[in-house]
Amino acid sequence: xxxxxxxxxxxxxxxxxxxxxxxxxxxxxxxxxxxxxxxxxxxxxxxxxxxxxxxxxxxxxxxxxxxxxxxxxxxxxxxxxxxxxxxxxxxxxxxxxxxxxxxxxxxxxxxxxxxxxxxxxxxxxxxxxxxxxxxxxxxxxxxxxxxxxxxxxxxxxxxxxxxxxxxxxxxxxxxxxxxxxxxxxxxxxxxxxxxxxxxxxxxxxxxxxxxxxxxxxxxxxxxxxxxxxxxxxxxxxxxxxxxxxxxxxxxxxxxxxxxxxxxxxxxxxxxxxxxxxxxxxxxxxxxxxxxxxxxxxxxxxxxxxxxxxxxxxxxxxxxxxxxxxxxxxxxxxxxxxxxxxxxxxxxxxxxxxxxxxxxxxxxxxxxxxxxxxxxxxxxxxxxxxxxxxxxxxxxxxxxxxxxxxxxxxxxxxxxxxxxxxxxxxxxxxxxxxxxxxxxxxxxxxxxxxxxxxxxxxxx
Amino acid sequence: xxxxxxxxxxxxxxxxxxxxxxxxxxxxxxxxxxxxxxxxxxxxxxxxxxxxxxxxxxxxxxxxxxxxxxxxxxxxxxxxxxxxxxxxxxxxxxxxxxxxxxxxxxxxxxxxxxxxxxxxxxxxxxxxxxxxxxxxxxxxxxxxxxxxxxxxxxxxxxxxxxxxxxxxxxxxxxxxxxxxxxxxxxxxxxxxxxxxxxxxxxxxxxxxxxxxxxxxxxxxxxxxxxxxxxxxxxxxxxxxxxxxxxxxxxxxxxxxxxxxxxxxxxxxxxxxxxxxxxxxxxxxxxxxxxxxxxxxxxxxxxxxxxxxxxxxxxxxxxxxxxxxxxxxxxxxxxxxxxxxxxxxxxxxxxxxxxxxxxxxxxxxxxxxxxxxxxxxxxxxxxxxxxxxxxxxxx
Numbered sequence: 001x002x003x004x005x006x007x008x009x010x011x012x013x014x015x016x017x018x019x020x021x022x023x024x025x026x027x028x029x030x031x032x033x034x035x036x037x038x039x040x041x042x043x044x045x046x047x048x049x050x051x052x053x054x055x056x057x058x059x060x061x062x063x064x065x066x067x068x069x070x071x072x073x074x075x076x077x078x079x080x081x082x083x084x085x086x087x088x089x090x091x092x093x094x095x096x097x098x099x100x101x102x103x104x105x106x107x108x109x110x111x112x113x114x115x116x117x118x119x120x121x122x123x124x125x126x127x128x129x130x131x132x133x134x135x136x137x138x139x140x141x142x143x144x145x146x147x148x149x150x151x152x153x154x155x156x157x158x159x160x161x162x163x164x165x166x167x168x169x170x171x172x173x174x175x176x177x178x179x180x181x182x183x184x185x186x187x188x189x190x191x192x193x194x195x196x197x198x199x200x201x202x203x204x205x206x207x208x209x210x211x212x213x214x215x216x217x218x219x220x221x222x223x224x225x226x227x228x229x230x231x232x233x234x235x236x237x238x239x240x241x242x243x244x245x246x247x248x249x250x251x252x253x254x255x256x257x258x259x260x261x262x263x264x265x266x267x268x269x270x271x272x273x274x275x276x277x278x279x280x281x282x283x284x285x286x287x288x289x290x291x292x293x294x295x296x297x298x299x300x301x302x303x304x305x306x307x308x309x310x311x312x313x314x315x316x317x318x319x320x321x322x323x324x325x326x327x328x329x330x331x332x333x334x335x336x337x338x339x340x341x342x343x344x345x346x347x348x349x350x351x352x353x354x355x356x357x358x359x360x361x362x363x364x365x366x367x368x369x370x371x372x373x374x375x376x377x378x379x380x381x382x383x384x385x386x387x388x389x390x391x392x393x394x395x396x397x398x399x400x401x402x403x404x405x406x407x408x409x410x411x412x413x414x415x416x417x418x419x420x421x422x423x424x425x426x427x428x429x430x431x432x433x434x435x436x437x438x439x440x441x442x443x444x445x446x447x448x449x450x451x452x453x454x455x456x457x458x459x
Numbered sequence: 460x461x462x463x464x465x466x467x468x469x470x471x472x473x474x475x476x477x478x479x480x481x482x483x484x485x486x487x488x489x490x491x492x493x494x495x496x497x498x499x500x501x502x503x504x505x506x507x508x509x510x511x512x513x514x515x516x517x518x519x520x521x522x523x524x525x526x527x528x529x530x531x532x533x534x535x536x537x538x539x540x541x542x543x544x545x546x547x548x549x550x551x552x553x554x555x556x557x558x559x560x561x562x563x564x565x566x567x568x569x570x571x572x573x574x575x576x577x578x579x580x581x582x583x584x585x586x587x588x589x590x591x592x593x594x595x596x597x598x599x600x601x602x603x604x605x606x607x608x609x610x611x612x613x614x615x616x617x618x619x620x621x622x623x624x625x626x627x628x629x630x631x632x633x634x635x636x637x638x639x640x641x642x643x644x645x646x647x648x649x650x651x652x653x654x655x656x657x658x659x660x661x662x663x664x665x666x667x668x669x670x671x672x673x674x675x676x677x678x679x680x681x682x683x684x685x686x687x688x689x690x691x692x693x694x695x696x697x698x699x700x701x702x703x704x705x706x707x708x709x710x711x712x713x714x715x716x717x718x719x720x721x722x723x724x725x726x727x728x729x730x731x732x733x734x735x736x737x738x739x740x741x742x743x744x745x746x747x748x749x750x751x752x753x754x755x756x757x758x759x760x761x762x763x764x765x766x767x768x769x770x771x772x773x774x775x776x777x778x779x780x781x782x783x784x785x786x787x788x789x790x791x792x793x794x795x796x797x798x799x800x801x802x803x804x805x806x807x808x809x810x811x812x813x814x815x816x817x818x819x820x821x822x823x824x825x826x827x828x829x830x831x832x833x834x835x836x837x838x839x840x841x842x843x844x845x846x847x848x849x850x851x852x853x
Contacts, residue, residue, distance in 0.1 A: 002695060004695075005696070006687070006692055006693070006694075006695065007693055007695065007696060041696075042697075043697075193498065194497060194498055195497075197498075198496045198497050198498065201823065201824070202496070204824055205824050208824055384826075401496070429469065430465075430466040430467070430469035430470040430473065431470070431473045431476075432473060433470060433473060434469065434470035434471060434474045434475075434476070434477065435476050435477050435480070436473075436477075437473070437474065437477070438473060438474040438475075438478060438481075439477045439481060441477075445683055445687045446498045446687070447501075447683075447686045447687050447690045448694070448695070
């Protein structure tokens with residue numbers, strides 16, 4: 001089930017009605033049943049795998065509390081499943097074994113729930129989390145449909161106590177926050193349906209057939225950068241909004257990342273919960289910044305390489321991650337000087353972002369290489385390569401469109417100001433609810449040219 | 460209670476305001492250069508017709524979104540064509556009836572095959588006109604009815620009827636949506652118009668239907684909802700991918716695909732064999748009766764008619780065995796009915812080469828699959844111009 005599908009609206013309406021009509025102590029089970037139904041659409045195999053991992057991790061928490069040494073085998077089970085279902089073809093191919101005939105579709109959300117469950121177990125072993133008293137509570141911690149498939153990757157301290165209060169019947173109702181939740185859902189739908197899905201066919205065209213010239217290559221990269229931003233941040237806005245509708249506060253996952261003025265700042269604004277997970281459970285345990293320049297550089301590269309690999313079982317993702325590692329290292333050396341000119345810092349950062357997106361999006365290294373060559377003004381002639389924009393006026397229009405995307409990105413900061421939240425809360429009422437519900441419905445009704453799933457659903 | 464009613468009224472007002480905001484947004488996008496990219500409402504093109512079941516609504520204009528976004532305008536006479544007068548000019552006038560291939564909504568009107576043919580003919584024969592009677596999904600029954608009704612209104616000199624040969628293999632008598640050939644008690648087939656008695660047609664031709672079409676034409680939000688109804692409200696529900704059907708030429712090999720025993724026949728051989736059974740051996744009888752009736756209806760329009768067939772062999776690069784004999788049989792049978800024959804694909808293939816046909820179809824990532832693109836329409840237009848010119852030369 002997907003948030004941008006029309007059938008999700010009646011599902012949500014029914015769940016909301018049952019949730020708010022139910023006695024407080026029953027709301028937790030209501031939400032759990034709804035979340036299981038939400039995930040069940042993914043299919044039996046995905047459900048069985050998720051059920052196995054959830055029950056296993058629920059059992060692990062008790063073992064870890066008794067003996068912290070049980071953490072290692074628990075993580076082996078979690079990451080072993082991830083490696084098997086997501087990476088076995090890639091790993092086998094890397095050593096010369098072709099398993100593509102046995103290729104499986106990646107179970108929905110596996111990358112996210114393995115990270116969330118593993119993070120919880122690590123926190124438990126360090127005394128930063130408490131065990132869940134019942135299996136239903138534990139299940140809801142992971143299965144809540146607002147963050148099940150593509151995050152945000154929540155920590156126990158962010159979500160666990162809320163689950164406990166929900167099952168105890170003491171979670172505060174959403175109240176004024178419901179209007180903020182609905183507004184976030186509407187914003188997310190607009191980002192996905194109006195922008196991300198509109199950019200997708202053009203991005204697919206350029207990245208499948210290759211750019212015929214430098215301008216098309218840069219336009220394609222820029223367009224993808226905004227496609228993935230609107231797609232994933234749109235999903236995340238909806239996830240947080242859905243949480244608020246039930247009185248649950250989930251962490252924000254994006255903070256206008258294309259306004260960043262350094263690579264480090266970019267990763268503090270992009271997929272924030274994943275960045276923090278990587279930092280806390282991978283980077284710091286590996287040594288972080290300690291141990292000298294060479295060691296910290298290696299740790300950074302390894303961390304970013306693994307972060308890239310998390311996104312997909314392909315060398316292009318690994319190189320994307322390693323590329324970020326190199327950029328961050330270089331910035332450590334010269335960033336202090338670049339930062340003195342904020343506009344230059346921003347331009348350099350956005351340049352790195354868009355160039356590295358080529359690796360993320362390209363289907364293979366060969367096309368990534370050809371794409372970068374085109375961006376550098378050395379397009380490789382290839383039959384069927386694409387040119388975007390007819391003539392000068394067409395190109396100018398495209399440039400205007402791309403600039404408009406960045407302007408909208410900047411304007412988005414206004415939507416997340418505290419005064420906007422206060423204005424929404426003050427204006428809340430049936431009229432505003434009707435307006436937002438109607439607009440959401442129109443967005444959901446727009447027929448899609450093709451079923452474009454949220455990009456991060458594929459991870 | 461009053462508070463509840465007030466809340467409901469305010470909520471409804473909010474919904475109405477949402478419709479107004481969406482209406483404004485969709486119109487703004489459609490009027491701006493962003494129409495090529497952002498969501499817009501697709502034009503609702505079709506309305507009811509007494510003779511053909513459905514036809515284009517006269518005077519509507521808007522955006523066509525499928526396969527390639529184009530601005531489409533339907534003429535005042537209700538055709539996917541430029542504005543023109545029923546009154547004859549000095550030059551020759553031809554009408555071209557066909558399916559979505561001729562309708563060509565995926566390209567701008569001046570780029571359609573009929574417009575290209577008209578320009579080519581007018582270069583040597585001033586005042587020549589080629590009128591586009593193309594209608595998406597037009598089965599042979601619809602084509603015959605369209606020629607008899609709309610076609611004759613233009614008092615043309617010649618008529619070209621473009622038909623997929625494979626469509627003649629599935630002639631059926633289902634007239635619940637448009638005219639079709641039903642078999643009478645005497646074993647003969649004739650056009651029947653059962654759709655006129657259906658509730659759907661009744662609604663579409665009623666006052667309520669008028670209001671519905673008015674809304675479709677004037678409200679972008681209604682157009683979006685109508686488009687959504689057409690694709691299905693549960694379209695995003697996970698399901699197995701449907702087999703692709705397209706107008707592009709793909710070599711077919713049914714026996715290999717079905718795993719039947721024995722050596723795989725040559726590409727297109729099964730379709731040629733099926734057509735041969737129909738055209739030469741008159742089997743199956745019901746289908747043959749419908750084909751005979753269709754040809755008789757074409758011949759009865761009282762002007763030279765060319766049946767331009769495509770898809771005779773399923774688009775194979777090399778003609779399968781039996782094709783030449785089949786074509787000879789088609790020419791003979793059509794000649795006996797007073798109709799001329801042309802093979803549409805052979806001249807197109809000669810122009811672009813046997814391996815160049817797929818480049819004439821589809822747009823963007825889907826090149827090779829779908830309707831004729833601008834290049835494809837240009838090549839088809841050249842062929843149509845030759846066919847029409849040949850009628851006057853001969």
